[in-house]
Amino acid sequence: MNELKGIGASNGISKGKAYILKDNMPEIKEKKIKDAKKEIKKFEDALEISSKQISLLKEGAIEKLGQEKAMVFDAHLGILLDPEMDSQVKSKIESEKVNASFAVMTVAETFKQMFLSMEDDYMKERAADVSDVTTRIIKNIEGIEIKDLTLIDEEVIIIAHDLTPSETSQLNAKFVKGFVTEIGGRTSHSAIMARSLEIPAVVGTGSDIFNIKENSNLLIDGSTGEILINPSEKLITKFNKKAIELEEKKKIEATFKDKESISKDGWKTKVAANIGSPADIDAVLKNGSDGVGLFRTEFLYMDAENWPTEDEQFEAYKKVLESVDHKIVIRTLDIGGDKKLNYYKFPYEMNPFLGYRAIRLQLDKLDIFDTQIRALLRASVYGKLAVNIPMIATIDEFKAVKERFAKIAKELKSEKIKIGEYELGIMVEVPSVVEMADKFAKHADFFSVGTNDLIQYTFAADRMSEYVSYLYQPFNPAILRKLKTIIDASHKEGKWTAICGEMAGDPLLAPVLVGMGLDEFSMSATSILEIRRLISEINKEEAQKLVDKVLDVETDTEVKALIQKFLDDNKITI
Ligand code: PEP
Ligand code: MG
Secondary structure, three states, X not given: OOEEEOEEEEOOEEEEEEEEEOOOOOOOOOOXXXXXXXXXXXXXXXXXXXXXXXXXXXXXXXXXXXXXXXHHHHHHHHHHOOHHHHHHHHHHHHHHOEOHHHHHHHHHHHHHHHHHOOOOHHHHHHHHHHHHHHHHHHHHHHOOOOOOHHHOOOOEEEEEOOOOHHHHHOOOOOOEEEEEEOOOOOOOHHHHHHHHHOOOEEEOOOHHXXXXXXXXEEEEEOOOOEEEEOOOHHHHHHHHHHHHHHHHHHHHHHOOOOOOOEOOOOOEOEEEEEEOOHHHHHHHHHOOOOOXXXXXXXXXXXXXXXXXXXXXHHHHHHHXXXXXXXXXXXXXOXXXXXXXXXXXXXXXXXXXXXXXXXXXXXHHOHHHHHHHHHHHHHHHHHOEEEEEEOOOOOHHHHHHHHHHHHHHHHHHHHOOOOOOOEEEEEEEOOHHHHHOHHHHHHHOOEEEEOHHHHHHHHOOOOOOOHHHHHHOOOOOHHHHHHHHHHHHHHHHXXXXXXXXXXXXXXXXXXXXXXXXXXXXXXXXXXXXXXHHHHHHHOOXXXXXXXXXXXXXXXXXXXXXXXXXXXXXXXXXXX
């Protein structure tokens, strides 16, 4: 096997050694032993090694993520050195004459059950820490290799089933040159993170990737989804040439940094950035963004050890509002689906993407929602704030949201806390909102279309599943007609529409979106200059004629052909 193909998820060409991340925990069985002392020694040695490993991880985390984030490793060391656990494991080995791994596993189970039975959500979540630490001890007893992502110190391409958003955000781009995942599509969150970190990535390859041998030389192309295993010199030269061409293109686009986002015939729009934390501001400024079209606040929650406080959130929102002198659209918590929290156990559901997530959860947990609203309203005086509500499905939900904002605003006023002006809009992700767009446009200040979810709900195709990834069809007239409906409905009420899903950053779609009069394109900061350059070459009036054509054909292939013809006729290259 020397070539594999997946879904290109983050552009760029990169090389590195294969670093395979696979669950390698063996099944632990009870074994009767004769020499308890020897078994206890194995346990003690494993504790010592584990302690060194965790201390190293802690040092790395302090350096990369700061003291606060590294605190989780103190908790791990605390569990590791817990005298109660130590004595229970040793007495089990001695009295029951069982192997050390089995003793650790059973004692860990009692500790986990103890934490899980506690009332407090925070304490419940400590069960996961016990699991983490004891798995490490068992692997060290069994002599099984442990892979810690933060300790990577040579150029690698990671191969994994999937990477969670928090794992992805901890990758050190200096050494991690790319990643390849077995599952996922272009809009899975690991793919989105890869684009914002500018790490080339290929996703949804299927299980064949696990046939790749550790340390093989890999070359990946994140735009085509190609994965070359131990490539020949000839192939390396070919790909190097492609990488140089990409660099040339980037140089031209860099000249658009301080330009307006304006079409060839003078129609103005905005090209903004999607961010996940205040740390992304640098990329926003570096790419000359017209503001932030989507601040996904869930990362503040996912990177924390507990629900972030009002002040912690306020500081993060204030920082972004103060640093960027344009409109900042902050989205309220969009958790659930594939985005989980370490400190909160979601109810079990057959279809989490259709379940308890985003605004559904917040309208149910009003204390969590109120804390976020207070932080947002307090921050509103520091810049141009727009707040955007994810996964709205009904008018009643949005009315409930507005009431909540009004109630908190009143409370803040009575506390003599100042509130600035702000807009309140809707993420259009659920098809019911498109059907009712004319009515929603009367209540909302703006629409921001989350096409990643809108596509998955329109085609009933899980965005995480590589088996149905052919149904991720942003070019299908079914989606384009929806966009037209939404944009027209907003304009009729004097409101504006943005797209913050991945469609906004797809160069091939730019002519259609210009033709529809999209007010804001919001995307990974790294795509901004490319899209601004393209918009500058498109004549809006011509593009409107293209829109009429694409809405009238039957398939996504026909739409792509029509757009390609438009580009060719107008001598525009992408
Ligand atoms: C979307 O659904 O298009 C979107 C922008 O939100 P997310 O990708 O975070 O679900
Ligand atoms: Mg979404």
